[in-house]
Amino acid sequence: MGGATVRRLQRRDVERAIELTDLEQWGYAPADVERLLALSPAGCFAAEADGRVVGVMATTSYGKVAYLGSVVVDPGHRGHGIGNAMMRAALDHLDGSGVETVRLNAYTDVVPFYEALGFSREYDNIRWEGGRAVGATARARFAAWEDLDALVAFDEVHFGGSRRVLLERLLSEFPGTFLVAEDPDTILGYLVGNTVSQACEIGPWVVEPGNERVAADLFFGLMAVSNRPTYAFSAPAVHPEPHALARAVRYREGFRSIRMVRGPARHGGNPGAIWSFGGLEKG
Ligand SMILES: CC(C)(COP(=O)(O)OP(=O)(O)OC[C@H]1O[C@@H](n2cnc3c(N)ncnc32)[C@H](O)[C@@H]1OP(=O)(O)O)[C@@H](O)C(=O)NCCC(=O)NCCS
Structure with a gap:
């Protein structure tokens, strides 16, 4: 070495x-x-x-x-x-x-590096980047600490594991860009905007399948409460709706990455609920 x-x-x-x-x-x-x-x-x-x-x-x-x-x-x-x-x-x-299960999101050309370490391919992800967009925000509201338990439970179903540590941290760091939508007291989705840089990284962004309108409310809700020159998010290619929204707001397609797994392919969650990861590096 x-x-x-x-x-x-x-x-x-x-x-x-x-x-x-x-x-x-x-x-x-x-x-x-x-x-x-x-x-x-x-x-x-x-x-x-x-x-x-x-x-x-x-x-x-x-x-x-x-x-x-x-x-x-x-x-x-x-x-x-x-x-x-x-x-x-x-x-x-x-x-x-x-x-028992380790996952990552690899650049396409680095896949062999991870395969040699026992990882295998699950699915492709697509990244999108663009500017501030304007649209309806009807159901989006700020998340509060009282929402945390319900958010963690909702997220666990779709993500495949408990991200309590992450959600807690994000709520304390980004109270002004952590949004939730519900119907009327069942959570339908949530989204976090990471605003530590000029480019806002969106994610996690998780929505109960079949609620594209809610996903859009959260997306435009973030734009309404933040003011960044650029926004970006990455979603599983197998989930068409985030990509349709990205195209509708004229976002540019960025790089593709490959989600890979090592160990039993459990705790994989539901890619059809994932509008953006919590970060390519942290799932
Ligand atoms: C990917 C990266 C971390 C690998 O680090 P490294 O110290 O060069 O890798 P190693 O020397 O330990 O390589 C281990 C093996 O993987 C292979 N490998 C390394 N990088 C590779 C790549 N980009 N594509 C294919 N195989 C690669 C090596 O050939 C080696 O194979 P061998 O054992 O048969 O000789 C490094 O190239 C890097 O920093 N790249 C830029 C950042 C990046 O792309 N990170 C990954 C994001 S998903």
């Missing part, structure tokens, strides 16, 4: 993590890396060579299912087994902490 060692990522590594992820133009702000560390302090890793961090990655666990991502190695150190060593450390950590 070219003399590199793998250790836990620490808060003091945040700035370097941003330098590395900026090389790939992933648009991370320090708050995004700090969030990954807060969600899984023992599950984020750094590779170090000659006293310098040359690779980072993160995992996020939701009980028996975990997601991993933000895998990047400094270009000058690629091809020496560092990425593979970080992944092995991460998978050992997950295997040892009761996780």
Whole structure:
């Protein structure tokens, strides 16, 4: 592995993590890396060579299912087994902490790297990017702490695991862009806008299937309460409605990614309810 060692990522590594992820133009702000560390302090890793961090990655666990991502190695150190060593450390950590299924969203050209580590393809995802759009927002309202238990239960059905840690964190970080819709007291959907950067990343965005109007209310509701030059989201290709909405508001199609799984293909949720992931790296 070219003399590199793998250790836990620490808060003091945040700035370097941003330098590395900026090389790939992933648009991370320090708050995004700090969030990954807060969600899984023992599950984020750094590779170090000659006293310098040359690779980072993160995992996020939701009980028996975990997601991993933000895998990047400094270009000058690629091809020496560092990425593979970080992944092995991460998978050992997950295997040892009761996780039975691990998922990720891979760039199409990196799929063989993950296949060699035991991952196989599930489905394609499409990313969309565009500006602020205006439309009806009838059912969208701000989420409140009193909604949390119902939100977690609703989300668990569609996501395939309990994202309580994530939803709690997002509600405390983004109370002004965490929206929910209900009918009249059953949750039909929710959406979170991550506004730490100028480009707003939408997700999680989860809607009970058959409620496209509710999904649109949440989408336009976010635009009504935030003012960002660009918005982006990623959804499973097998779920046509998010892509139809993206085309209707003239969003540009971005890159495709491949959702992959390692271990039993359980806890996969319902892609027909997913309008956007909670982030390609955290499921
Ligand atoms: C993907 C990445 C993390 C791999 O790190 P790395 O340290 O270069 O990988 P390793 O040297 O450990 O490679 C392990 C194996 O995967 C293969 N591999 C590495 N990158 C690959 C890629 N992009 N496509 C196909 N195979 C790849 C290697 O050839 C090697 O195979 P071998 O064992 O048969 O020789 C690194 O290339 C990178 O940072 N890329 C840019 C960011 C990125 O795309 N991240 C993944 C987002 S999904």
